[in-house]
Amino acid sequence: MSVPSLPTGLPVGHHRPRRLRSTRRMRRLVGETRLHPADLVLPLFVKEGLTEPRPIASMPGVVQHTEETLADAVRAAAEAGVGGVMLFGIPEHRDATGSQADAEDGILQRGIRLARAVAQEAETTTGRAPVVMADTCLDEFTDHGHCGVLATGHDGGVVVDNDATLERYASMAVAQARAGADVVAPSGMMDGQVGVIREALDAAGYSDVGVLAYSAKYASAFYGPFREAVDSTLQGDRRTYQMDAGNAREGLREADLDLAEGADMVMVKPAGSYLDVLAAVAEMSPVPVAAYQVSGEYAMIEAAAANGWIDRRAAVTESVLGIKRAGADVILTYWALELAGWLHDETFGGTR
Ligand code: PBG
Numbered sequence: 176m177s178v179p180s181l182p183t184g185l186p187v188g189h190h191r192p193r194r195l196r197s198t199r200r201m202r203r204l205v206g207e208t209r210l211h212p213a214d215l216v217l218p219l220f221v222k223e224g225l226t227e228p229r230p231i232a233s234m235p236g237v238v239q240h241t242e243e244t245l246a247d248a249v250r251a252a253a254e255a256g257v258g259g260v261m262l263f264g265i266p267e268h269r270d271a272t273g274s275q276a277d278a279e280d281g282i283l284q285r286g287i288r289l290a291r292a293v294a295q296e297a298e299t300t301t302g303r304a305p306v307v308m309a310d311t312c313l314d315e316f317t318d319h320g321h322c323g324v325l326a327t328g329h330d331g332g333v334v335v336d337n338d339a340t341l342e343r344y345a346s347m348a349v350a351q352a353r354a355g356a357d358v359v360a361p362s363g364m365m366d367g368q369v370g371v372i373r374e375a376l377d378a379a380g381y382s383d384v385g386v387l388a389y390s391a392k393y394a395s396a397f398y399g400p401f402r403e404a405v406d407s408t409l410q411g412d413r414r415t416y417q418m419d420a421g422n423a424r425e426g427l428r429e430a431d432l433d434l435a436e437g438a439d440m441v442m443v444k445p446a447g448s449y450l451d452v453l454a455a456v457a458e459m460s461p462v463p464v465a466a467y468q469v470s471g472e473y474a475m476i477e478a479a480a481a482n483g484w485i486d487r488r489a490a491v492t493e494s495v496l497g498i499k500r501a502g503a504d505v506i507l508t509y510w511a512l513e514l515a516g517w518l519h520d521e522t523f524g525g526t527r
Contacts, residue, residue, distance in 0.1 A: 207500075208496055208499050208500045209499075210492075210495060210496060210499055210514070210518055211518065212255055212256035212257050212258065212511075212514075212515035212518055212519070213256060213257075213258040214258055214499065214503075214504065214505060214506055215257050215258055215259075215495075215505075215506055215507075215508060215511035215514060215515060216257070216258055216259035216260065216261050216305075216306075216308065216465070216505060216506065216507040216508070216511060217248070217252050217257050217259070217260050217261070217305070217507075217508075217509070217511035217512055218260075218261045218262075218263065218507055218508075218509060218511075219240060219245060219248055219249070219260055219261065219262055219263070219286075219290075220237075220238070220239045220240060220263045220264075220265060220404050220405065221239070221240045221241075221242060221245040221262060221263070221264055221265070221282060221283070221285075221286040222239040222240065222241070222264075222265040222282070222406075223264070223265065223266050223267045223282035224267045225239060225240070225241040226241060227241065228240050228241055228244045231400065231403055231404045232403065233399065233400035233403050233404075233470070233474050234400045234403070234404060234470055234473055234474055234477070234509065235474075235477050235481065236477070236509075237404065237473070237509050239265060239404065242285060242286065242289055245262075245286055245289055245290065246289045246290070246292075246293050248260075248512075249289070249290045249293040249294060249305065249307075250293050250297065251512055252305050252511070252512055252515075253293065253294060253297035253301070253303060253304050253305055254297070254301075255512055255515035255516055255519070256303055256515055256519070257305050257511050257512060257515050258305060258306060258505065259305045259306035259307070259308050259358070259505070260290055260305045260306075260307060260308065261308045261309070261310060261360065261507055262283060262286045262287060262290060262307070262308065262309045262310065263283070263310045263315060263404070263405060264281065264282040264283025264284075264285075264286055264310075264315060264316075265282065265315055265405050265406055266281060266282050266283075266315065266316055267282075269316060269317060269318040269408070270316075270317070270318055271317065271318060271319065271324065271325065272313075272317070272324050272343065273313035273315075273316030273317040273324075273343065274316070275316050276313055276315075276316040276343065276347045276350075277343070277346040277347040277349070277350040278350070279350065279353075281316075281350070283309060283310075283315075283351065283354075284350055284351065284353075284354040285354075286309075287307060287309050287351055287354035287355050287356050288354045288355055290307045290355075291307050291354070291355030291356070291357075292355075294306075294307055306357045306358055307355060307356055307357045307358070308356065308357065308358040308359070308360050308387060309351045309354075309356045309358075309359055309360065310360055310362055311344055311347050311348050311351060311359045311360055311361040311362065311363075311372065312344075312361065312362045312363040313340065313343055313344075313347070313363065314363070314405070314407065314409065315405045315407075318408060319408065319409070319410075320407050320408040320409030320410070321335050321409065321413070322335065322340070322362070322363035322364065322365070322413065322416060323335040323336060323337070323339070323340030323343070323363055323365055323416070324336050324339050324340050324343060326339065334415065335365075335415060335416055337365050337366055337367070337416075338367075340363065340365045340368075341365055341367055341368060341371045342371075344361055344363065344365065344368050344371060344372055345371050345372055345374070345375035346375070347359075348361070348372040348375055348376055348384075348386075349375050349376060349379045349381065352376055352379065352381040352384040353379075353381075356384060357384065357385065358384065358385040358386070358387050358439070358440075359372060359376070359384060359385070359386055359387070360386075360387040360388075360389060360442075361386065361388060361389060362389040362392060362444075363389075363416065364389065364392050364413075364416040364417050364418070365416065366432075367436070368388075369386055369388045369432075369433045369436035369437060369438050370436035370437065372386055373386055373436060373437040385439040385440070386437065386438050386439050386440075387438070387439065387440045387441075387442060387465060388430075388433035388436075388438035388440065388441050388442060389442045389444055389467075390426070390429045390430040390432075390433040390438065390441040390442055390443070390456070391418065391425075391426030391427075391429050391430060391441075391442070391443045391444070391449070391452050391456060392417050392418065392442070392443075392444045393417055393418045393419070393420055393426075393444065393445065393448075393449060394412060394413050394414045394417035394418060394419065394420070395417075395420070395444075395445050395448070395469065395471070396471065397445045397447075397448065397469045397470065397471030397472055398445075398469055398470060398471060399470065399471050399474070400470035400471055400473070400474045401469065401470040401471075404470060420448070423451060423452050423455060426443065426449075426452040426455070426456065427452075427455055427456065427459065430456045430459070430460060431459075434460070434461070434462065438462065439462060439463075440462055440463045440464070440465055440504075440505065441456060441460055441462060441463075441464055441465070442464070442465040442466065442467060442507075443456055443464070443465075443466050443467075443503075444466065444467035444469060445467060445468070445469040445471070445472060446466035446467055446468045446469070446472065446498045446501075446503070446506070447468065447472045447494060447497070447498070449466075450497065450498070450501040451501075453466050453498070453501045453502050453503060454501045454502045456502070457501070457502025457503070457504075458502070463504040463505055464502060464503055464504050464505070465503060465504065465505035465506070465507060466498050466501070466503035466505075466506055466507070467506075467507040468494065468495065468498060468506060468507065468508040468509070468510075470509070472494065473508070473509045473510070476490050476491060476494060488517065491510050491513075491514065492514070492517065495508055495510065495514060
């Protein structure tokens, strides 16, 4: 019987990539990309005045936390070995300039203080605690729901005022640092936001507080469920400050600018529909690259799984693994806690 040959002239038997896929233990050995709980960041919402956690209908399993349950969630993240938490605050009072965003006792600052205290306690007792990060953006705090303050443009229309917003971000970042944030995360896509925040932090004595820049942030339909998560009042869209979906080169430029302004980490967001941009940023970036698997990406998999259309655990794992494979060092995902548990099982228990 003659063995068929490949175009290389070698018989097929010399080239059998399937050998490395033949058993579970072999596949495990040769895996190129591995997830680790420390790669993951859990986004958390804390809402002022809540007495019970409130479920977010479009994000099954995710809630708006009370201050008390926020602390519990941070404790659980610490126990699971999750690398970080990203806090979002939802205030009772909103106004045109988002005055609660930098108020000493604003809900986000209160949440940060709690998270930091829990993290510090975990650090002393177990030696393992998440980095405390905070969203540095005005949209949760303004009554109009935009990420910046508004002004009248040259044509008489309403515009989001870039430079007036920068002053608000600088003040917000300092308030977050004072409350105990390890990292502030400007997500508003205002030009110059990283530089202004870096200067303000340094001037206030917080040179050790880092900046995670949402560098390539696209105007995305996949933020839909997040609007419910933060009780957003936004009318219209954010297309004058967030990027158009088709633009990859522009994403690299945004990352370049943020690096020049002193970003400690850069981010691509959303993750799933922008893996090419993520890979390109990972290729050029001298600093760690984060990717945000956003609310809509979460909701889609949850909805399909709830219908029995996909295997939930396999789909979740694959979606996050794909983001890591594309080049993300840090992944923000609403599954961070659950996924950390699965990873622990796979390493030490082995259910699959
Ligand atoms: C802005 C912000 C948004 C998200 C994170 N930060 C909303 C937006 O830009 O419209 C979206 C996150 C998600 O959809 O999971 N503060």
